[in-house]
Amino acid sequence: MTRFPASSDAPPPAPADDIYDPTAVEAKWQTRWRERGTNETDLAAGPNPFFALMMFPYPSAEGLHVGNLFAFTGNDIYGRFQRLQGHTVFEPMGFDAFGIHSENYALKVGEHPMRLIPRNVANFRRQLTRAGLMIDWRYEVDTTDPDYYRWTQWVFVQLFKKGLAYRKKAAVNWCPADKTVLANEQVIAGQCERCGSKVEQRFLAQWFFRISDYAERLLKNLDYIDWSESTRTAQRNWIGRSEGAEIRFELGIQSSGSGATSTSEFGPINSDIVVFTTRPDTIFGATYMVLAPEHPLVDRITTADRRDTVQAYRDDAARQDIVARKVNKDKTGVFTGAHAINPATGAEIPIWIADYVLMDYGTGAIMAVPGHDERDFEFASLFHLPIVRVIAAEGDHADTALAAAFVDDEGAHLVNSQQFDGTPVAEAKRAVTEWLASRGTARPIVNYRLHDWCISRQRYWGPPIPVIHCDQCGPQAVPEKDLPVVLPDIPDFRPDDTGVSPLARLETWHIVACPKCGGAGRRETDVSDTFLDSAWYFLRYPSANRDDVPFDATMTKKWLPVHSYIGGNEHAVLHLMYSRFITMVLGDMGHLHFEEPFTKFRAHGHIIREGAKMSKTKGNIVNPDQYFEQWGADSFRMYLMFLGPFQEGGDFRDAGISGVRSFLNRLWLGVIDARHDGSPDADVLRKLHQTIRKVGEDTARLSYNTAVAAMMEYMNMLRKGDRTPHVDEVRPLVQLVAPYAPHIAEELWERLGSDRSVMDSGWPAFDAAIAREDFVQLAVQVNGKLRGTVSVPREIDQEAAVAAAMAEPQIAKFVTGSPRKVVFVPGRLLNLVV
RNA sequence: GCGGGGGUGGCGAAAUGGUAGACGCGGGGGACUUAAAAUCCCCUCCGGGCAACCGGGUGCGGGUUCGAGUCCCGCCCCUCGCACCA
Numbered sequence: 073m074t075r076f077p078a079s080s081d082a083p084p085p086a087p088a089d090d091i092y093d094p095t096a097v098e099a100k101w102q103t104r105w106r107e108r109g110t111n112e113t114d115l116a117a118g119p120n121p122f123f124a125l126m127m128f129p130y131p132s133a134e135g136l137h138v139g140n141l142f143a144f145t146g147n148d149i150y151g152r153f154q155r156l157q158g159h160t161v162f163e164p165m166g167f168d169a170f171g172i173h174s175e176n177y178a179l180k181v182g183e184h185p186m187r188l189i190p191r192n193v194a195n196f197r198r199q200l201t202r203a204g205l206m207i208d209w210r211y212e213v214d215t216t217d218p219d220y221y222r223w224t225q226w227v228f229v230q231l232f233k234k235g236l237a238y239r240k241k242a243a244v245n246w247c248p249a250d251k252t253v254l255a256n257e258q259v260i261a262g263q264c265e266r267c268g269s270k271v272e273q274r275f276l277a278q279w280f281f282r283i284s285d286y287a288e289r290l291l292k293n294l295d296y297i298d299w300s301e302s303t304r305t306a307q308r309n310w311i312g313r314s315e316g317a318e319i320r321f322e323l324g325i326q327s328s329g330s331g332a333t334s335t336s337e338f339g340p341i342n343s344d345i346v347v348f349t350t351r352p353d354t355i356f357g358a359t360y361m362v363l364a365p366e367h368p369l370v371d372r373i374t375t376a377d378r379r380d381t382v383q384a385y386r387d388d389a390a391r392q393d394i395v396a397r398k399v400n401k402d403k404t405g406v407f408t409g410a411h412a413i414n415p416a417t418g419a420e421i422p423i424w425i426a427d428y429v430l431m432d433y434g435t436g437a438i439m440a441v442p443g444h445d446e447r448d449f450e451f452a453s454l455f456h457l458p459i460v461r462v463i464a465a466e467g468d469h470a471d472t473a474l475a476a477a478f479v480d481d482e483g484a485h486l487v488n489s490q491q492f493d494g495t496p497v498a499e500a501k502r503a504v505t506e507w508l509a510s511r512g513t514a515r516p517i518v519n520y521r522l523h524d525w526c527i528s529r530q531r532y533w534g535p536p537i538p539v540i541h542c543d544q545c546g547p548q549a550v551p552e553k554d555l556p557v558v559l560p561d562i563p564d565f566r567p568d569d570t571g572v573s574p575l576a577r578l579e580t581w582h583i584v585a586c587p588k589c590g591g592a593g594r595r596e597t598d599v600s601d602t603f604l605d606s607a608w609y610f611l612r613y614p615s616a617n618r619d620d621v622p623f624d625a626t627m628t629k630k631w632l633p634v635h636s637y638i639g640g641n642e643h644a645v646l647h648l649m650y651s652r653f654i655t656m657v658l659g660d661m662g663h664l665h666f667e668e669p670f671t672k673f674r675a676h677g678h679i680i681r682e683g684a685k686m687s688k689t690k691g692n693i694v695n696p697d698q699y700f701e702q703w704g705a706d707s708f709r710m711y712l713m714f715l716g717p718f719q720e721g722g723d724f725r726d727a728g729i730s731g732v733r734s735f736l737n738r739l740w741l742g743v744i745d746a747r748h749d750g751s752p753d754a755d756v757l758r759k760l761h762q763t764i765r766k767v768g769e770d771t772a773r774l775s776y777n778t779a780v781a782a783m784m785e786y787m788n789m790l791r792k793g794d795r796t797p798h799v800d801e802v803r804p805l806v807q808l809v810a811p812y813a814p815h816i817a818e819e820l821w822e823r824l825g826s827d828r829s830v831m832d833s834g835w836p837a838f839d840a841a842i843a844r845e846d847f848v849q850l851a852v853q854v855n856g857k858l859r860g861t862v863s864v865p866r867e868i869d870q871e872a873a874v875a876a877a878m879a880e881p882q883i884a885k886f887v888t889g890s891p892r893k894v895v896f897v898p899g900r901l902l903n904l905v906v
Numbered sequence: 907g908c909g910g911g912g913g914u915g916g917c918g919a920a921a922u923g924g925u926a927g928a929c930g931c932g933g934g935g936g937a938c939u940u941a942a943a944a945u946c947c948c949c950u951c952c953g954g955g956c957a958a959c960c961g962g963g964u965g966c967g968g969g970u971u972c973g974a975g976u977c978c979c980g981c982c983c984c985u986c987g988c989a990c991c992a
Contacts, residue, residue: 301910302909302910302911302986302987303910305909305910306909306910306987306988308909309908309909309910309987309988310988312991314991314992316992347992348991348992349992350991350992351992362992401990403990426990427990428990428992429990429992430990430991430992432991433991433992434991434992437992438992439992440992441992445992446907446990447990447992448992450990519991519992521991641910641986641987642986642987644910644987645987645988677911678986683917714918714919714929714930715918715919715930716918716919717919720911720912722918722919723917723918723919724918725917725918725931727917727918727931727932728917728918728930728931729931730930730931731929731930731931732930734930735930737944737945738945741945777918777919777920777929777930778919778920778921778928778929780929780930781919781920781928781929781930782928782929783929784929784930785928785929788929791946792946792947793946793947794945794946794947849925850925851924851925852925853924853925853972853973855972855973856924856971856972856973857973858925860925861925882958882959892972893972894972895924895972895973897924900924900925901924901925901973903924903972903973904972905972905973
C-alpha cells in the first residue's frame with residue numbers, strides 16, 4: 073500500500089508531469105538519497121566543517137511529537153542552508169532513551185525497557201527519515217547502548233579521579249505506600265502521583281558532582297558565548313551569585329527565666345553560628361536568629377525545656393517532602409531556648425528554628441532583620457519578636473514605626489546603627505563588613521544558589537555508577553579497562569522498599585572483588601541521572617564509530633565545539649548547564665581543546681494548536697504521520713516554518729497548510745511549464761535578486777516565516793495573470809526552496825537538467841546591481857502626516873524631491889507658502905513641516 | 907514576588923525611529939465550466955462619501971521627536987520559567 077521505501081527495494085513509480093504529487097516525489101528522493109549517500113557527511117576529508125546539532129529526543133512510545141519536528145526542521149533548514157553556502161555539514165541524530173520516563177512507561181505497560189525502547193527508536197527513525205531531515209544515520213547514538221554508556225561511565229570515572237565526584241547523605245522523596253523513591257516530578261502537591269499518599273523525606277548516601285566549584289566560570293563565560301539572551305539570563309539566575317558577608321554569632325549565656333542551664337547535655341555550648349547575609353549593613357536590626365530545622369547545631373543548643381517542642385517541629389519538617397517544603401506558605405517555627413550575641417550591638421537575641429530557612433542555601437542559618445526583610449517581618453509579627461528600624465529614606469524619622477518591612481534601599485541610609493548612622497546603604501554594606509572583619513566576626517563572601525549535582529538514582533533504567541565499595545579501601549572507581557559495567561537484563565526491574573536500586577537484589581552482579589586490594593567488594597547499585605547521558609552526547613557523534621576511545625582527537629579538533637545548537641528553553645538550566653560543566657572538566661583534564669561546548673545556541677519557540685496547548689486529554693495532538701500522508705513532508709515542514717517566528721513558536725492551524733501547499737503546486741507548474749526561449753523579464757530579475765538577498769538573510773537569522781513569505785511574493789510575481797515564467801527566473805528559486813522543501817527541490821532541479829543533488833548546487837549568486845531599484849516610491853508627509861507618494865529616481869536630491877512633491881496637487885494643497893523645515897530621507901521619505 | 911517573552915485586522919502574522927497590516931488563512935465578487943473541484947483576476951483595518959478623498963487606528967495614560975507599533979516614564983493584561991535563595 074505505502075509507496076515509501078521504508079525497507080522494500082521496489083523502485084517507486086516515477087512522479088507524474090502535470091500535477092505535483094508529493095507522495096511520489098518524496099518516495100523517489102528518499103530512495104535516491106539513500107542510494108547516493110546524499111545525507112552522508114565526509115567527516116574526515118570534507119572542507120569547511122559545520123556541526124548543526126539538535127537536541128536529541130527521548131523516544132516515547134507515542135512517536136515523534138510535532139514540537140520535536142518543529143525544532144528539527146528548523147535545525148535542518150539551517151544545516152541545509154549552511155551546506156548550500158559551501159560548508160560540509162554534519163547533522164547527526166541520537167536517542168536519549170534511558171531514564172525514569174521510559175522506565176515508568178515500561179512499568180505501566182508491563183514490558184521490559186530493553187525490549188520496548190528499540191521499537192520506539194525504530195519508529196522515531198522512520199518518522200525522522202520521512203520528514204526529510206538531512207541526518208547521517210551512520211553516526212547515530214543511543215544512550216542505552218553499552219557501547220555508548222561505557223563512555224558515560226568513563227566520564228564519571230574522570231570526575232571521580234579529579235575529586236569532583238563525592239558521596240554524601242541527601243534527602244530523597246519517599247513514598248511510604250509504594251515503598252519507593254520518587255523523582256521530584258512524581259510528587260504532586262506533596263503527594264505521590266501514583267497512589268496519592270503523603271510523601272516523606274529519606275536520607276540516603278548519594279553521588280554528587282562538584283558543579284558549584286565551577287559556578288564562577290560558568291557565570292563568566294556567559295558574557296561571551298553566542299546564546300539566546302533568554303537562556304543566558306536563565307543560567308545567570310540559576311547560578312544565583314550574591315555578594316555579601318558571613319557573620320559569626322557567639323552563643324550567649326542562657327537568659328530566660330525558665331531555669332534552663334547554660335550547658336546542654338552534650339557539654340558546654342561553645343559553637344558559634346555562622347550566617348550568610350547580603351545585607352551586613354542591617355546587622356544593628358538583627359533582633360533574632362533562625363536556623364534551618366536540619367541545622368547540625370540545633371541538638372546542641374536546644375535547652376532541656378524546649379527539647380520536646382523542637383524535636384516535634386523537626387520531625388514534622390522531615391516528614392514533608394522536598395517539593396512541598398518549597399511552596400509559599402504561612403510562617404511556622406519554634407524557639408530553641410538558646411540565645412546568641414549580636415556582634416554589633418552586644419545584645420542577646422533568641423535563636424529559633426523555622427522551615428523558611430533552608431539548609432541548602434548559604435549556611436542554613438540567618439540573622440533575622442524584621443525591619444528590612446519581608447519574611448522576617450512576617451515571622452516577627454507572628455511571634456511578637458522585636459522589630460527595629462535601621463534603614464530610613466530621606467526625610468524619614470529614625471524612629472518612625474514600621475508597618476511593613478522597609479526594603480527600598482534607593483537613596484536610603486542607616487539609622488539606629490551607632491557610628492554608621494547616616495551612612496548610605498551601598499557604602500554601609502562594605503563599611504560594616506570591614507568593621508566586623510577587623511573584630512574577627514565577619515568576612516566578605518560570594519555565595520551561589522547553584523548546588524552540587526546529585527547524579528544518583530535508586531532505579532533500574534540507567535547506566536550503573538561505575539564504583540565498587542570496599543570496607544578496607546572505601547569507594548573505588550571501576551578501572552577504565554573494565555568498562556562498561558553492563559546493566560544486567562533482569563526480569564524484575566521494579567523499585568522496592570529497600571531504598572536502593574533493584575540491582576541490589578542481584579547478588580551475582582553486585583558482589584565483586586575490590587579493584588584495589590582484591591578483597592570483598594560490592595558494586596554501587598544506583599544508576600546515574602539521565603542528564604549525565606545527555607551532558608556529553610555531542611562529543612560522541614563524530615566518533616560514534618570508535619569503540620576504543622570516547623572521542624577521537626582529530627575528529628574532535630575538526631568538528632567541535634558545536635557550531636550551532638538549536639533546542640528548547642526547557643533545557644536552559646539543567647541540560648545546558650551540565651553540558652557546559654562536563655565540557656569544562658574534560659577540558660581541564662586535557663581531553664578537549666575548548667571549554668564551552670556550544671559556540672552558538674538558539675532557543676526555539678513552542679507550538680500550540682488552535683490557541684490551546686496540545687495535550688492528550690484535549691485530544692488535539694498533531695500526529696506527523698497523518699500530515700505526511702495528506703500533505704507531504706515538504707508542505708508540512710514549510711508550514712511549520714511559516715506559522716510563526718521560529719524563536720517564538722506559533723499556532724498550528726490545519727487550515728493554514730493549504731497556503732504553502734498551493735505555493736509548492738505553483739512552483740511545480742512554474743518549473744514544468746517554464747519557457748526556454750526568449751529572455752527573462754528585467755523587473756522579475758530585479759525581484760529575484762531582492763528575493764535571493766532576503767531569503768539568505770532571513771534564513772541565516774532563523775527568520776524562516778519571513779523567508780517563506782518572500783519566496784511566495786516572488787512566486788506571485790512569476791505567475792501573475794497566468795504568466796509563463798522563463799527558466800532562468802525559476803531555477804534560482806528552486807535552490808532557495810531546497811532547505812525548506814528538499815524533496816520537491818531535488819525533483820525540480822533534476823527536471824531542470826542536473827544530475828547532481830540540489831544540495832550540492834550552491835547558493836544562487838546575488839547581484840546587487842540587478843537588485844537595485846532605479847525608481848523609488850517616495851512617501852511625502854506634511855507635518856508628519858502622509859499626504860501622498862511620488863515616484864522619483866533613486867538618487868534624487870532634496871531640492872528635486874521637494875519640487876517633485878510640490879508638483880502633485882494632492883500634496884501641494886496642504887502646503888501654504890514655503891516649508892519651515894524639510895526632512896529628507898533619501899529613497900524613503902520627505903517630510904515638509906509648515 | 908523575581909526573571910524571560912508578548913499584547914497590531916475576523917484569524918496566523920509582517921514592519922533598520924520613516925507609506926502600519928507584507929505573506930498566508932478565512933470572507934465577498936468575477937472569469938473558465940453543463941456543474942463542481944482546481945486554476946486565474948479583483949476587493950477585504952474601522953467610520954463617512956457615488957467618487958476623488960477625509961477622519962480615526964498597533965493594550966491604557968503621559969513624554970521625547972519633523973515623524974513612535976518601534977525610544978523613555980508610569981500602569982493593565984496574557985504567557986513561560988524560577989520561586990521562603992537571607
